[in-house]
Amino acid sequence: MYWWFKNFIQMRKSYVAFAAAVFLSFGLMTLSLESKVTVARLVSSSTLQTGHWMFSWLIDLSNVRNENRLLREQNLRLLLELLKLREERLENIRLRNLLAFKSRITYSYIPAEVIARDPGRPMNTLHINVGKKDGVEDQMAVVNSDGLVGKVLTAYSESSIVQLLQDRNCRVSAVVQRPERAQGIVHYEDGKFYLQDAPMRSVIEVGDVVVSSGIGGIFPEGLLIGTVEELGQDQTGLFQEVVLKAGVDFSSLEEVFVLQGKRGVLRSVESP
Numbered sequence: 001m002y003w004w005f006k007n008f009i010q011m012r013k014s015y016v017a018f019a020a021a022v023f024l025s026f027g028l029m030t031l032s033l034e035s036k037v038t039v040a041r042l043v044s045s046s047t048l049q050t051g052h053w054m055f056s057w058l059i060d061l062s063n064v065r066n067e068n069r070l071l072r073e074q075n076l077r078l079l080l081e082l083l084k085l086r087e088e089r090l091e092n093i094r095l096r097n098l099l100a101f102k103s104r105i106t107y108s109y110i111p112a113e114v115i116a117r118d119p120g121r122p123m124n125t126l127h128i129n130v131g132k133k134d135g136v137e138d139q140m141a142v143v144n145s146d147g148l149v150g151k152v153l154t155a156y157s158e159s160s161i162v163q164l165l166q167d168r169n170c171r172v173s174a175v176v177q178r179p180e181r182a183q184g185i186v187h188y189e190d191g192k193f194y195l196q197d198a199p200m201r202s203v204i205e206v207g208d209v210v211v212s213s214g215i216g217g218i219f220p221e222g223l224l225i226g227t228v229e230e231l232g233q234d235q236t237g238l239f240q241e242v243v244l245k246a247g248v249d250f251s252s253l254e255e256v257f258v259l260q261g262k263r264g265v266l267r268s269v270e271s272p
Contacts, residue, residue: 107260109143110258112257112258125153127159140258141218142258146249147223148212149250150162170187172187173219174186175212175221176198177208186225186244195242196239198242204228205228211223228243228245230243
């Protein structure tokens with residue numbers, strides 16, 4: 001019955017609409033004047049309420065969009081401020097470490113900032129913002145609070161190029177901090193630091209600290225290079241294969257010190 005009535009309305013909807021309009025007109029004609037006014041007020045009020053609801057919904061939607069935009073902008077500002085605070089915190093930590101390191105240095109030094117990496121050799125050298133006018137000379141040792149960084153390869157008037165220990169051509173005479181004082185040459189190869197030419201009979205253990213020995217005329221003694229990470233035997237069987245973990249994180253260098261002096265002769269800073 002329902003489907004028959006629905007199909008009937010759909011097929012004759014124009015006639016049904018006309019009949020409903022006629023019926024409504026006759027109904028309104030039979031009403032008194034007061035009832036007609038009441039119906040008119042009811043219709044106009046319903047129409048106004050419907051229009052008000054539609055337009056207020058659009059206004060509310062626009063307000064929500066504006067609020068979302070403002071919240072996104074505020075979120076971006078807070079994020080940028082947070083990143084800035086994090087960077088300042090890390091800088092504060094680095095500077096505190098540098099101040100503590102300065103108090104332990106027994107040589108005169110020149111503080112410097114890393115300003116660039118050499119495009120031709122990005123992994124092996126870097127540029128610092130001090131040069132000959134500041135007292136920097138070729139072959140001076142470069143350190144930071146974590147240990148030995150490298151040496152000055154070329155000093156210009158206002159800047160210098162530093163050769164890092166990561167350069168395979170940069171070699172350091174080193175000694176293991178044990179009573180036996182095993183010695184060797186530290187060099188970098190295939191992504192690792194090695195203590196080369198340490199005899200098999202040398203007493204070396206994992207975790208031992210390796211520092212510069214002062215032999216060779218460039219690096220002063222006692223500068224931290226790293227710690228022993230692995231032990232093995234080379235192909236000849238005459239020497240140990242000693243793998244080191246560097247004390248310096250070469251990927252995050254920002255501040256360094258150039259130790260004043262040349263060919264191992266450094267000027268000590270006398271304590272008052």
